[in-house]
Amino acid sequence: MFIGAQVSLYPMTSDFVGVILSGLEALAPYRDQLRIETDDISTLMVGAPGPLFDAIRDLFARAAQQPPQQPAHVTLHATLSRGCPGEPDDPSCRCEILAVAQDQPLAERQAQAQAAVAAAPVLGVAIDVQFSLYVLGAGGHMDEIYGCIDFLKTSGTFLKSKNFCTRLRGDAGAVFETLRQAFLRFGPAQGHVTIDLTCSANSPSAR
Amino acid sequence: MFIGAQVSLYPMTSDFVGVILSGLEALAPYRDQLRIETDDISTLMVGAPGPLFDAIRDLFARAAQQPPQQPAHVTLHATLSRGCPGEPDDPSCRCEILAVAQDQPLAERQAQAQAAVAAAPVLGVAIDVQFSLYVLGAGGHMDEIYGCIDFLKTSGTFLKSKNFCTRLRGDAGAVFETLRQAFLRFGPAQGHVTIDLTCSANSPSAR
Numbered sequence: 001m002f003i004g005a006q007v008s009l010y011p012m013t014s015d016f017v018g019v020i021l022s023g024l025e026a027l028a029p030y031r032d033q034l035r036i037e038t039d040d041i042s043t044l045m046v047g048a049p050g051p052l053f054d055a056i057r058d059l060f061a062r063a064a065q066q067p068p069q070q071p072a073h074v075t076l077h078a079t080l081s082r083g084c085p086g087e088p089d090d091p092s093c094r095c096e097i098l099a100v101a102q103d104q105p106l107a108e109r110q111a112q113a114q115a116a117v118a119a120a121p122v123l124g125v126a127i128d129v130q131f132s133l134y135v136l137g138a139g140g141h142m143d144e145i146y147g148c149i150d151f152l153k154t155s156g157t158f159l160k161s162k163n164f165c166t167r168l169r170g171d172a173g174a175v176f177e178t179l180r181q182a183f184l185r186f187g188p189a190q191g192h193v194t195i196d197l198t199c200s201a202n203s204p205s206a207r
Numbered sequence: 208m209f210i211g212a213q214v215s216l217y218p219m220t221s222d223f224v225g226v227i228l229s230g231l232e233a234l235a236p237y238r239d240q241l242r243i244e245t246d247d248i249s250t251l252m253v254g255a256p257g258p259l260f261d262a263i264r265d266l267f268a269r270a271a272q273q274p275p276q277q278p279a280h281v282t283l284h285a286t287l288s289r290g291c292p293g294e295p296d297d298p299s300c301r302c303e304i305l306a307v308a309q310d311q312p313l314a315e316r317q318a319q320a321q322a323a324v325a326a327a328p329v330l331g332v333a334i335d336v337q338f339s340l341y342v343l344g345a346g347g348h349m350d351e352i353y354g355c356i357d358f359l360k361t362s363g364t365f366l367k368s369k370n371f372c373t374r375l376r377g378d379a380g381a382v383f384e385t386l387r388q389a390f391l392r393f394g395p396a397q398g399h400v401t402i403d404l405t406c407s408a409n410s411p412s413a414r
Contacts, residue, residue: 006337006371008405010217010282017411040412041337041405044370075217077284079339079403081371085349130213130248132286134341134401137348141399142292163251164213164288164401192348194341194371196286196403198215198248204224205247 001098001190002087004035004046005080007056009063013072023063030055035092042079049082049095049180057176061125064172064201073202080183080195085137098189106144110151113181117155120177128159129168129175131197135187148186152178165196175199208397209294210302211242211253212287214263216270220279230270237262242299249286256289256302256387264383268332271379271408280409287390287402292344305396313351317358320388324362327384335366336375336382338404342394355393359385372403 011019027036034047034055045052060076081087082098104112133148135141152158152166157178159167168175179197187193218226234243241254241262252259267283288294289305311319340355342348359365359373364385366374375382386404394400 002370004370006369008282010219012217012219012221012223014219014221016219016280039369040410041335041374041407046370073223075215077405079371084371086352087370128248132401132403134343136341136343137345141344145293162213162246163209163211163253163294164286164291167248194339194403196339196401198284200248203247 001083001093001095002046002090003049003052003082003093003095004044005052005056005078006042006044007059007076007078008042009059009074009076011063011066011072011074015067019063019066019072019074022066023059026058026062027055046090047092049097049184053176053180057123057172060127060199060201061123061172064125064127071202073204076199078195078197080197081193082183083190083192085192095184097184106147109185110147110154113151113185114154116181117157117174117177120173123172125172125201126170127172127175128200128203129179129197130162130165131168131179131195132165133182133186134194134196136192136194138188138191141187144186148182151185152182208290208300208302208305209253209297210256210259210289210300211251212259212263212285213249213251214266214283214285215249216266216281216283218270218273218279218281222274226270226273226279226281229273230266233265233269234262240299253297254299256304256391260383260387264330264379267334267406267408268330268379271332271334278409280411283406285402285404287404288400289390290397290399292399302391304391313354316392317354317361320358320392321361323388324364324381324384328380330379332379332408333377334379334382335407335410336386336404337369337372338375338386338402339372340389340393341401341403343399343401345395345398348394351393355389358392359389
């Protein structure tokens with residue numbers, strides 16, 4: 001299986017380059033576990049869902065605290081994908097959850113996802129998230145999506161449903177664990193699943 | 208059918224609010240054809256693909272020229288969706304192309320898409336785009352995606368393939384017509400199709 005993301009960081013400040021470079025420092029612990037390649041639009045990260053979601057989380061949490069005196073409004077977008085039939089198999093992407101999740105009933109997967117979110121670390125950075133989960137190449141894809149939404153509503157990070165997407169809010173630790181669980185536990189374990197993800201911090205908009 | 212997008216504009220400048228407000232002025236001609244609702248993360252636009260893609264195009268093209276003396280680096284993200292089984296039918300979203308596209312062979316749809324891009328208006332704003340097309344709830348989804356990629360390669364706006372997505376580059380008129388054709392002519396006409404879209408202009412990154 002091939003698992004990865006195209007990730008872009010958008011600091012709404014004239015010093016956006018400085019914020020991006022500070023954020024990228026948070027990727028250092030993951031560079032030996034992920035393949036990371038940057039161009040002018042996005043950064044490709046390829047690897048197992050453990051380091052992959054942790055790296056995106058830490059990148060965004062770090063950027064959301066820059067500059068330290070007065071953090072800027074910052075957003076992140078990621079296109080996440082697993083199991084795309086057009087991508088080559090990559091041993092570095094191997095994931096135990098996907099290896100055992102096949103054939104587990106929905107209720108069991110929902111319970112495991114909840115437990116994982118409850119055990120997530122607390123990073124002390126409050127974030128807003130909006131995302132869509134897509135299950136491709138399979139009939140009955142909405143059953144898995146509705147099953148995922150039921151999990152989200154019990155995750156402790158659910159804010160509200162919107163057209164085409166779901167809003168989460170909370171500590172970056174719990175929110176990113178919620179996203180990882182949505183990505184791994186719903187849709188066929190060996191199937192093609194993607195997420196369209198937007199994260200936001202320090203927005204001046206009235207909530 | 209229900210058709211729409213969640214759209215976010217990200218100007219990489221400390222005056223991001225000013226750029227966003229200037230961009231929003233470009234939506235004025237479309238406000239009676241689209242339902243437009245904004246919150247702190249994104250703006251929902253619901254309506255037919257004609258005004259929908261034109262509105263997103265004009266919003267981004269306008270923002271990419273702000274401030275006029277020295278335009279800022281600006282990006283836009285949109286989550287586009289048609290035919291989601293979870294959304295209600297909406298008469299304002301009716302689209303002639305989707306009404307007749309059912310059962311047309313792939314080669315015919317590719318030729319019509321090419322002709323539409325060739326006839327696109329020239330806006331005089333150069334943009335970069337990265338996007339993914341998702342065909343949901345159907346077997347053989349990759350056939351439609353590969354068929355779309357073949358069209359993209361002949362569209363005149365194709366830049367390159369990347370993991371999980373495709374890069375386009377060109378005038379905003381041709382690029383957004385390419386996106387609209389990808390959205391409408393590939394995947395079942397009455398099916399669930401989404402696009403994860405990123406636009407970029409005035410990037411300081413080396414190309």
